[in-house]
Amino acid sequence: MEKPDNCILVIFGASGDLSKRKLIPSLFDLYRQGFLPEKFSVLGVGRSKLTSTKFRDRMAESVEQFTESEPVKKEQLQAFIKSFHFISVDPSNSEDFIKLKSKLETLDARYKIGGNYIYYLAVPPSTYQPIIQNLGSQGLQKENSSTASWKRLIIEKPFGYDLESALKLMKAMKKVFSEPQIYRIDHYLGKETVQNILVFRFANGIFEPLWNRNYIHHVEITAAESIGVEGRGEYYDGAGALRDMVQNHLMQIMGVVAMESPSSFDSTAVRNETVKVFQSLREIPHDKVSKFAVRGQYTTSVIKKEIIPGYREEKNVAEGSRTETFAAIKVFIDNWRWGGVPFYIRAGKRLPTRVTEVAIHFKPTPHFLFAQDSKEADGLNQLIIRIQPNEGLALKFGLKVPGQGFKVQNVSMDFHYSGLANTRVASAYERLLLDCMLGDSTLYARGDAVEACWKFVDPILQEWQNNPDLKVYGYPAGTWGPREANELFLEHGVEWRYPCKNLVDDGVVCEL
Ligand SMILES: NC(=O)c1ccc[n+]([C@@H]2O[C@H](COP(=O)([O-])OP(=O)(O)OC[C@H]3O[C@@H](n4cnc5c(N)ncnc54)[C@H](OP(=O)(O)O)[C@@H]3O)[C@@H](O)[C@H]2O)c1
Numbered sequence: 001m002e003k004p005d006n007c008i009l010v011i012f013g014a015s016g017d018l019s020k021r022k023l024i025p026s027l028f029d030l031y032r033q034g035f036l037p038e039k040f041s042v043l044g045v046g047r048s049k050l051t052s053t054k055f056r057d058r059m060a061e062s063v064e065q066f067t068e069s070e071p072v073k074k075e076q077l078q079a080f081i082k083s084f085h086f087i088s089v090d091p092s093n094s095e096d097f098i099k100l101k102s103k104l105e106t107l108d109a110r111y112k113i114g115g116n117y118i119y120y121l122a123v124p125p126s127t128y129q130p131i132i133q134n135l136g137s138q139g140l141q142k143e144n145s146s147t148a149s150w151k152r153l154i155i156e157k158p159f160g161y162d163l164e165s166a167l168k169l170m171k172a173m174k175k176v177f178s179e180p181q182i183y184r185i186d187h188y189l190g191k192e193t194v195q196n197i198l199v200f201r202f203a204n205g206i207f208e209p210l211w212n213r214n215y216i217h218h219v220e221i222t223a224a225e226s227i228g229v230e231g232r233g234e235y236y237d238g239a240g241a242l243r244d245m246v247q248n249h250l251m252q253i254m255g256v257v258a259m260e261s262p263s264s265f266d267s268t269a270v271r272n273e274t275v276k277v278f279q280s281l282r283e284i285p286h287d288k289v290s291k292f293a294v295r296g297q298y299t300t301s302v303i304k305k306e307i308i309p310g311y312r313e314e315k316n317v318a319e320g321s322r323t324e325t326f327a328a329i330k331v332f333i334d335n336w337r338w339g340g341v342p343f344y345i346r347a348g349k350r351l352p353t354r355v356t357e358v359a360i361h362f363k364p365t366p367h368f369l370f371a372q373d374s375k376e377a378d379g380l381n382q383l384i385i386r387i388q389p390n391e392g393l394a395l396k397f398g399l400k401v402p403g404q405g406f407k408v409q410n411v412s413m414d415f416h417y418s419g420l421a422n423t424r425v426a427s428a429y430e431r432l433l434l435d436c437m438l439g440d441s442t443l444y445a446r447g448d449a450v451e452a453c454w455k456f457v458d459p460i461l462q463e464w465q466n467n468p469d470l471k472v473y474g475y476p477a478g479t480w481g482p483r484e485a486n487e488l489f490l491e492h493g494v495e496w497r498y499p500c501k502n503l504v505d506d507g508v509v510c511e512l
Contacts, residue, residue, distance in 0.1 A: 069424055246345055260337065290463075293460045360384075
């Protein structure tokens with residue numbers, strides 16, 4: 001495995017939740033597998049008045065609390081955090097960035113880094129622009145071709161709030177950093193199972209010939225969560241399911257499912273193909289939004305004798321809020337491969353279980369020979385790609401039930417990731433952080449792709465915000481969303497797949 005160049009990882013918002021739960025534990029996992037650069041340092045940045053010693057103590061606690069894979073060895077942990085430092089910087093104070101520059105020069109000389117820095121913006125989106133601007137005013141984005149030193153910027157979703165703000169953010173970033181320096185993280189792309197869609201499609205000869213409008217009837221992409229807003233009411237109420245899940249994670253998955261085969265497995269070639277998918281999305285006109293998109297909000301319900309408050313009763317959610325906790329959309333990709341094949345995408349909170357999956361529904365046989373004994377002509381052939389939990393694949397088809405007659409039963413040939421090897425599966429952040437250090441942006445979202453996705457969802461967001469006639473349908477917490485979401489499907493005579501029927505998650509893993 002190639003070792004990344006020596007570098008300093010500068011984490012803005014190092015005192016926050018994302019650093020504590022994801023970034024630092026992922027770095028620790030990389031460290032103990034020997035994947036970090038020979039010379040490596042973390043510089044935590046924030047308004048907090050932390051000393052470097054206090055910062056190291058806090059990061060050590062995070063590793064102990066949030067590293068799941070193996071028990072943490074004390075000596076290893078101490079060796080890992082010994083090159084961690086902290087500096088107090090206010091994102092909006094340009095003077096503070098002079099201090100930051102000087103601190104980076106000191107650390108660079110001390111650890112013999114050679115000028116390679118990654119700036120990770122693990123801060124609220126409102127601070128992205130001042131940070132980027134201030135980095136630029138100190139020349140901290142400048143690369144040096146004679147020493148081959150590089151600078152990279154990782155930004156967290158949301159990449160904007162709507163098309164207009166996304167374009168504004170992009171313009172501000174491009175003033176300082178060039179596109180190849182920008183790494184927009186969408187942690188779904190870092191998930192092993194999403195990457196496996198690429199391998200499944202392009203390493204096998206048997207599925208790709210079927211992967212088109214001639215054989216596929218429709219595609220479903222579902223991201224269900226059984227939890228509610230869990231104390232993040234303020235953030236969620238300003239976002240909603242379409243912005244929080246669909247515009248980024250689920251559309252990125254759709255890109256991987258629908259793309260053409262790239263000419264090589266290189267970041268430009270792969271991302272050229274996904275962006276073509278987004279650029280081929282059939283625009284939804286403002287006056288047709290109700291035909292292509294449905295939104296819902298969970299209402300009070302009793303689950304296992306416990307009263308579950310409705311969304312509007314959650315803390316920090318506005319009274320009478322019309323923010324959707326469930327969104328379902330019907331999407332068409334107008335190209336030769338997918339012409340006429342609907343992609344149904346849904347995401348929601350307080351659904352019966354936690355599951356993310358892609359379901360490919362193949363067309364039925366042109367004539368069903370066994371109708372005398374069976375009614376199961378439709379829905380026999382499905383491929384389920386389970387992204388989480390219980391990661392795996394299941395191919396469903398009809399077989400004869402033993403005995404008299406010809407009764408056809410749907411059976412499943414399935415594969416579970418856990419059965420592949422006794423190998424630890426890297427977390428998405430681990431994979432993506434290492435890719436950035438290696439300069440590989442294949443699994444990061446490119447600017448043109450983000451823009452195309454915003455262009456597609458923007459009319460829906462605008463109509464939902466401005467048109468009081470477009471209803472927010474209620475659904476009792478613990479059910480599969482509003483009934484109205486089914487109406488999207490009527491013209492095709494099919495329904496959503498219900499991975500677990502209407503059972504409320506019992507900690508039981510939903511079968512493939
Ligand atoms: N948490 C997650 O699991 C998660 C998942 C996906 C995406 N994200 C994204 O990742 C980013 C960070 O998330 P987070 O949950 O870690 O955020 P957070 O805990 O709310 O904030 C991170 C840090 O940013 C600094 N900060 C907060 N408000 C600020 C302000 N108004 N001005 C300047 N600095 C401020 C604080 O550090 P100081 O007080 O020291 O300055 C805080 O510790 C966000 O963009 C979020 O959308 C987070």
